[in-house]
Amino acid sequence: MLKAYNCRADGPAQELGQMDLKGALALVDAHWAFADDVCETDDEAVEKSMFGFYRDDEDFIEIEIVSSSLITVRHEPERDGFIGKIFGRREWLIHLHEREELDAIVKAYFTSTQAGLEAMQSYPNEALE
Numbered sequence: 001m002l003k004a005y006n007c008r009a010d011g012p013a014q015e016l017g018q019m020d021l022k023g024a025l026a027l028v029d030a031h032w033a034f035a036d037d038v039c040e041t042d043d044e045a046v047e048k049s050m051f052g053f054y055r056d057d058e059d060f061i062e063i064e065i066v067s068s069s070l071i072t073v074r075h076e077p078e079r080d081g082f083i084g085k086i087f088g089r090r091e092w093l094i095h096l097h098e099r100e101e102l103d104a105i106v107k108a109y110f111t112s113t114q115a116g117l118e119a120m121q122s123y124p125n126e127a128l129e
Contacts, residue, residue: 001018001019001020002018002019002024002053002054002055002109002110003015003016003017003018003019003053003054003055004016004017004018004019004023004024004027004051004052004053004054005051005052005053005054006047006050006051007046007047007050007051007052007062008043008046008047009042009043009045009046009047010043013052019053021106021107021110024053024106024110025103025106027051028063028099028102028103028106031048031049031051031063031065032065032068032099034048034049034065035049035065035067035068036067036068049064049065049066050062050063050064050065051063053106053109053110055113059077059113060075060076061073061074061075061105061106061109061116062074062075063102063106065102068099069097069098070095070096070097071095071096071097071099071101071102072093072094072095072096072126073092073093073094073096073102073105073120074091074092074093074127075091075092075109075116075117075120076090076091076092077090077092077113077117091125091127092117092120092121092125092127093125093126093127094120094123094124094125094126095123095124095126096123104119105119105120108120
């Protein structure tokens, strides 16, 4: 079980509480329904398209469904050991182009943080661009 949230343009995220994988995929479905909508305001766009899952404040993935053919996923895992103490967290930002890719990332992250990171590492890290 992980915790889930919906993003808001202003103020803190809307906490959705603990969620199992089935609930997480239902949350993806709920946001996917708006994938190609044209929003009137930035606030509306954020609320319809951005959400995430987390284990704690330091371990999360954040998803933005820009359209049905462009999804961004951000993850900032901690680095281990000496490198982590010097350089801190490393951001991973990937672009996906299909719903099935997003489902695979969500399923991997629900398995473990490491599995989620490994799944994301199979895509180019856009944060380095």
